[in-house]
Amino acid sequence: ETGVTQSPTHLIKTRGQQVTLRCSSQSGHNTVSWYQQALGQGPQFIFQYYREEENGRGNFPPRFSGLQFPNYSSELNVNALELDDSALYLCASSLWTGHYEQYFGPGTRLTVT
Amino acid sequence: QQPVQSPQAVILREGEDAVINCSSSKALYSVHWYRQKHGEAPVFLMILLKGGEQKGHDKISASFNEKKQQSSLYLTASQLSYSGTYFCGTGWWNYGGATNKLIFGTGTLLAVQP
Numbered sequence: 001e002t003g004v005t006q007s008p009t010h011l012i013k014t015r016g017q018q019v020t021l022r023c024s025s026q027s028g029h030n031t032v033s034w035y036q037q038a039l040g041q042g043p044q045f046i047f048q049y050y051r052e053e054e055n056g057r058g059n060f061p062p063r064f065s066g067l068q069f070p071n072y073s074s075e076l077n078v079n080a081l082e083l084d085d086s087a088l089y090l091c092a093s094s095l096w097t098g099h100y101e102q103y104f105g106p107g108t109r110l111t112v113t
Numbered sequence: 114q115q116p117v118q119s120p121q122a123v124i125l126r127e128g129e130d131a132v133i134n135c136s137s138s139k140a141l142y143s144v145h146w147y148r149q150k151h152g153e154a155p156v157f158l159m160i161l162l163k164g165g166e167q168k169g170h171d172k173i174s175a176s177f178n179e180k181k182q183q184s185s186l187y188l189t190a191s192q193l194s195y196s197g198t199y200f201c202g203t204g205w206w207n208y209g210g211a212t213n214k215l216i217f218g219t220g221t222l223l224a225v226q227p
Contacts, residue, residue, distance in 0.1 A: 042219065
């Protein structure tokens with residue numbers, strides 16, 4: 001059973017650019033959640049995908065968007081990058097939505113200059 | 114809305130016990146506990162779903178008091194490997210059930226020294 005994987009590990013972008021981050025969920029999991037974690041802070045919920053549909057969104061602007069594919073892997077896209085977008089982006093997969101535990105991937109460290 | 118954790122930081126010697134609290138101003142339906150080591154992803158510890166529920170594995174246990182809207186994590190006979198930042202995450206209520214769309218707490222830094 002493979003765990004949650006994310007790519008790339010690190011990324012440096014310039015303000016105004018666009019970025020795509022990728023996540024492969026744990027085998028058998030159909031739900032993926034994305035979180036943003038700024039340095040010294042707890043993770044903040046961006047959105048969740050369940051069976052290829054967005055299933056809830058946190059307080060993030062529309063320039064944060066996502067996709068989930070039939071194999072339940074997922075992408076996070078951020079347009080018009082701002083300096084404050086610099087953070088660790090974590091995806092977490094779970095067997096189901098609802099009250100199931102989530103397993104986090106190692107994260108993508110995004111730096112916006 | 115963000116749950117408040119206390120204490121913010123705690124330093125222990127190996128073998129000592131610690132309690133970390135997580136309090137919410139909103140009704141709690143589920144509480145998830147995670148430990149995160151520096152530079153790593155959060156690692157799932159346990160989830161509590163019902164008021165008054167207690168859970169545990171090994172020397173780490175937790176309680177969930179629905180009336181007080183708080184959860185506590187208990188670490189007994191701490192080991193060096195327990196060091197890290199502990200986060201509670203509270204699940205949203207949606208369509209009649211708790212969800213795992215989590216709002217994470219402020220975090221508690223735990224350092225266990227030899």
